[in-house]
């Protein structure tokens with residue numbers, strides 16, 4: 284292989300040092316800050332899916348919202364196809380906004396109840412003045428409904444006439460209408476029944492293969508993330524804990540937080556479920572108003588030592604797999620294990 288072939292292609296999305304702080308309650312005269320996302324970096328290659336996983340409050344939605352500029356980051360850069368998303372203004376900002384679409388969790392509240400499906404799906408094309416006129420856009424709406432597995436006649440219906448799965452298909456058609464490069468899927472299957480969830484995930488994968496789409500798949504559901512993603516990022520309290528290819532990370536989770544998350548997923552095989560070691564984390568997550576120094580997970584971590592209060596270096600686990608933990612590769616002492624494993 285020559286040098287040119289060895290250079291990996293530039294990622295479609297490149298997020299560097301992203302931090303988002305929200306104003307918190309005032310303590311007397313002093314303002315306070317919610318550290319929602321702190322110094323997060325990741326990249327997604329074109330046609331790939333990155334899974335973003337973590338418990339409620341870990342900062343996942345804030346990252347998605349920062350990408351579509353619903354929230355303003357405190358610092359960091361977001362590049363799409365090499366162009367600076369956060370610094371863009373005017374026509375360039377509108378163009379970049381078109382190229383990143385979002386599908387939200389709740390198809391019940393994210394669709395306007397007074398608009399027909401056709402008008403809802405057409406709206407992004409109207410906003411971005413795409414195609415040559417309304418007739419052309421309506422033709423495209425029909426194609427998009429086909430693409431997401433809905434009958435063309437659905438265009439004249441209203442959201443309340445549809446099932447949850449059908450509504451989420453409408454949300455996906457609407458996201459596709461602007462012809463985006465990247466789709467942020469924020470808990471997009473979480474409110475659906477298990478069987479409908481599987482159908483929507485399969486639809487998303489088929490669309491990715493067909494259209495070369497790139498996804499940021501945000502979910503607290505480890506199994507859904509494993510099914511959908513090429514790479515995974517694990518977050519806790521606004522910080523990165525671990526990232527790697529899905530196969531590596533699920534086969535050998537290196538961070539104690541990832542191990543705890545994975546041990547909490549019920550095993551579908553009752554024989555292995557009975558013998559499984561479950562790590563129960565003590566206490567509640569600390570307040571994002573006053574996160575711990577060093578590793579933010581240390582206050583609940585069964586492996587924590589004094590040095591964990593110092594800044595955490597990045598540790599290479601294997602090719603394409605890193606963790607932010609100084610105890611990676613160490614095993615728990617039997618006494619510590621007894622305190623945390625039930």
Ligand SMILES: Nc1ncnc2c1ncn2[C@@H]1O[C@H](COP(=O)(O)OP(=O)(O)OP(=O)(O)O)[C@@H](O)[C@H]1O
Nearest residue numbers: 305306317319338339340341342343344345346571
């Ligand atoms: N507008 C806001 N103002 C103040 N704090 C906020 C705001 N939005 C989010 N937060 C806080 O930021 C932190 C991260 O929230 P975020 O919604 O990004 O987490 P999440 O991982 O997506 O969780 P969930 O799945 O529950 O939405 C939380 O502590 C949350 O309370």
